[in-house]
Amino acid sequence: MKFKLSEDEVKLLKILKKSGGIASVDRIALEMELTSDKVAALALNMSLKDLLSLKTEEDSVITLTDEGLRYAKLGLPERRIVDQAKAKRILSISELANLEDWEKAIGLAWLKKKAWGTVKAGKVEVSGEAIKGVDEKLIELIASEGRVYVSNLPSELREAIDVLKERRLIKIEKSSTRFISLSKIGEEALKGEIEILEEVSRLTRELIISGRWRNVVFKKYNVALPSYRIPIGRLSFVREVLDYIRQVWVEMGFIEMEGPILEICLWNYDALYVPQDHPARDLQDTFYVKTPKFGRLLNQDLVEKVKNTHESGWSTGSTGWGYHWDLEESKKTLLRTHTTCLSARTLATLRDAELPAKFFAVSKVFRNEKPDRTHLCEFYQTEGIVVDENANMKHLIGYLKEFFKRLGFPDARFRPAYFPYTEPSLEVEVYYPSIDKWIELAGAGILRPEVVKPLLGREIPVLAWGLGPGRMIMLNYNLKDMRELAMNDLDLLRNAPVWIG
Amino acid sequence: MPVIRVSLRDFERLVGLALPIGRLRSELPMIGLGWERDDSEGFEVEVFPNRPDMLSPEGLARAYKGFIGLEKGMPHYIVKSSSINVNVDRDICEVRPYSVFAVVKNIPMDEEVLKSIIQLQEKLHISYCRNRRKASIGLHDLDKFKPPVRYTVKVSDFKFKPLDYDREITIKEILERHPKGVEYGHILAGFNKYPIIEDSEGLVLSMPPIINSDYTKVDVKTRNIFIDCTGLDWKTVSSVLNIMVTSLAERGGEVYKVKVFYPFETPFGIVFDSPDLKVQEVKLSLDFVNKILGEKLTMEEALELLCRMRYDAIECSRGDILVKVPAYRVDIMHPIDLVEDIAIAYGYDRIKPEIPKVFTSGGESYLERFSSKVRLIMVGLGFQEVITDILTNPHDLFTAMRVKPEPVVELENPKTVEYTVCRSWLMPCLMKILSRNRHREYPQRIFEVDDVVVLDENSETGARNVRKLAAVSTHSEADYAEIRAVVDTLLKILDVDFCINSGEHPSFIDGRIGFIEATTGENLGFLGEIHPEVLENFGLENPSVGFEINLECIMRLKGVGRKP
Secondary structure (H helix, E strand, C coil): CEEEEEHHHHHHHHHHHHCCCEEEHHHHHHHHCCCHHHHHHHHHHHHHCCCEEEEEEEEEEEEECHHHHHHHHHCCHHHHHHHHHHHHCEEEHHHCCCCCHHHHHHHHHHHHHCCCEEEECCEEEECCCCCCCHHHHHHHHHHHHCCEEHHHCCHHHHCHHHHHHHCCCEEEEEEEEEEEEECHHHHHHHHCEEEEEEEECCCCHHHHHHCHHHHEEECCCCCCCCCCCCCCCCCCHHHHHHHHHHHHHHHCCCEECCCCCEEEHHHHCHHHCCCCCCHHHCCCCCCEEEECCECCCCCHHHHHHHHHHHHHCCCCCCCCCCCCCCHHHHHEEEECCCCHHHHHHHHHHCCHHHCCEEEEEEEEEECCCCCECCECCEEEEEEEEEECCCCCHHHHHHHHHHHHHHCCCCCEEEEECCECCEEEEEEEEEEECCCCEEEEEEEEEEECHHHHHHHHCCCCCEEEEEECCHHHHHHHHCCCCCCHHHHCCHHHHHHCCCCCC | CCEEEEEHHHHHHHHCCCCCHHHHHHHHHHHCEEEEEECCCEEEEEECCCCHHHCCHHHHHHHHHHHCCCCCCCCCCCEEEEEEEEEECCCHHHHCCEEEEEEEECCCCCHHHHHHHHHHHHHHHHCCCCCCCCEEEEEEEHHHCCCCEEEEEECCCCEECECCCCCCEEHHHHHHHCHHHHHHHHHHCCCCCEEEEECCCCCEEEECCCEEECCCCCCCCCCCEEEEEEECCHHHHHHHHHHHHHHHHHCCCEEEEEEEECCCCCCCCCEEEECCCCCEEEEEEHHHHHHHHCCCCCHHHHHHHHHHCCCEEEEEECCEEEEEECCCCCCCCCHHHHHHHHHHHHCHHHCCCCCCCCCCCCECCHHHHHHHHHHHHHHHCCCEECCCCCEECHHHHCHHHCCCCCCCCEECCCCCCCCCEECCCCHHHHHHHHHHCCCCCCCEEEEEEEEEEEECCCCCCCEEEEEEEEEEEECCCCCHHHHHHHHHHHHHHCCCCEEEEECCCCCEEEEEEEEEEECCCCEEEEEEEECHHHHHHCCCCCCEEEEEEEHHHHHHHHCCCCCC
């Protein structure tokens, strides 16, 4: 059998063979001049080819304490006493040299305990040979190796561990050691024929077309290292949400409406039965326009109906607002304050044959606000209308439930509200599990007869609802300041998670 | 929308029930009130502008008692006769012509009641009375002056002691120095005579709509109140008076009418009794109710629900209901308003959702569909989309771009200098975004597909939207070749045949600006290396290149319609 191995693999097998078939990772790393991690990775890969096996052993490692280190250099105190006493056979304690006072006490005690001699009347008398003990041998071994593993010790030396531990000359700590052992296949490989493979870092076109890739091994990468940033192109996260909303409307059978950003009061307010002295029409809330200051009223018939409706209800069955409606006021230009002007324009051109029909808009609207944490002077709004002879409030709630379910809010509830152009009106609240709160998200209602009849020519219940997606986007992306929606911070744009819906 | 504060103890007293706050928190919003907050003392609710009758705890309790079925039907208020007359002078008709009056006696006044009366007056002023312009209310201690009362005019050096003042000052001084005069003086601007209400001895009650006098001040010891309500609109003044009067009657006050003598014909005649708590009658068909709600309410159910909303309702002919609307309800213009009230009494939460099985086809507009496609191409070319403000200012739009200002849509009443005009091209907005992102990682390549607004005399509103695409790339290596490659690739994918002509544009480096012309001769836009002075103006330090294209021109070339 022929083995294809890299140089490092061969080297490792040889070291194992030399060390009797087993060696620790650390030891091999030392010999191969590689880091332990690299050796472990190499060995792991080789173990997959059954060339060797890996195991981790729990072991205890012994090192000398400071006192132990001192004795390793000078000898145990009892050994030093015996050596001095041997020369004279009897030695007075006061004559002992090279021992600290505390060492003398220890030395004399152990001299007696080891029966190397006796102490009487301040004199030491040696008896016997005072043979070198296993404790001394173990200290020597640890001193020469720096540290020893309990499992590596000959059984004779292990006997000394307890005594030395008791004398606080050694420290024992738990450690785990990774061992590599040569397998049968590994041994065969060493005996058999080995083809050394080249290690390459990059797969090249040349390697592929020449087929040489078969005779190389690929250098292993650290696949966990972090990467660099790709300078990508993306849609804005705001766009992702707007597109998503647009898609929901289309799925539900709504047709998109468009219209001018610069509007006239007729479409933005008057046609929606907002009285001309309504606070929303104040300079405080609406952006009026200096150039051009007035637009033109193209549909005189509609203007007449709107005027009559405001003043006395026209033929809608309403009392009207009961004030003098000013024609000039309705020509004034403004930046549209809501998308409802698009609905008004749509109703005004809708023909009976086109019914039932549904329309939607997703568009920018404007309010005269100084931008702050909770306000913007321009923002997106979306709304839809259902023009259906048979529409009713049950349908409205049905549509709303379905719409908000598709927007990702399976829990929606409704309560009474007020808007000048709808009756009944309702407020939509949806449940946010992430913050465990009901959030006011949208307004809805059935357009008032005073709105519908002048525009459409007859009274039909027109269902309508709308919302500003800003709040939804802020909650989803955890933004605290509304201005971040318009800031276009490239970090946020590049890194915002994709909107799943 | 106005928010009113209600003491829980007072509200319980008015309703006559112990009311846990949790119950009110869930029930009041279902009547059509916005729950703002609550604490141990009471709660605050937002009152919708169509229901000024609920701007007081009394009005709120009146509606709530009906909603929970405690008191049903229209409240009947007895109006007794008094001998008090009010004479209106002819001169007033130019300044603040309309006025109505009432007296309410034996009010069980205490701190809470006083607070609630003042709150109602204030909240009516700011909402329904349009900051006192349409109408204003004056409350006076009836026992502190001597009727008959005269509604007249005085000149600016006329003196009296305004509320909470210790000395007399002239009308002129009030208008110039008194905080209320400064705040509301504009309502009387342009007149040289000012409305004054005074008693038989010339003691001033009030100077509508600015301030009351100190002489007839209402305090916690007041039992009998004289109310004036003046303004520019009959309907508003009488509605406001009715709301005030019925609120006080809910407290247990006794309503007395006064006789008003006018020098000219009014909708109530030359001499009329005030207040006029006239009941409005509206005919409502049960079929209409059920058609709008989609429910199958029986006549009995409908009548019961109307009674719970404090109407009197009877079946007047088969399938038709005659509804009597109390004088304090100012929002009933059309039977549809009664239908909403029936829905509220029925409970919005009880209406079962239903989706009709009706076919309609949906679709995006061609403009949006086309815009989406262009955005995807730009994204594929490595550009990051931005969505910038349509509002900008002439400095960013022209000066910083080294371009001569041209007429654009300009705001009448901007709140900040930052936003004064609508943009007529996109590139300045992109430059602004780059200048905000100077410290973000490079290269920066951004684009936008959105509307600009251009003046157009032929359009209904005097301007029209134009959908455009602009892109800018900024980094140390940015050059004409890069942006030319982008434009070439984009237009190739859009299948537009074009050529690039040289020309001049102050925003770009001379000789590095190209104009994109369709082979049919239409000008589509331009591309080039942005002038270093423009870069300096936006604080940019890297070479930048960009282009701007009119997408509507391309749609026309490609024959893409604008309607779905």
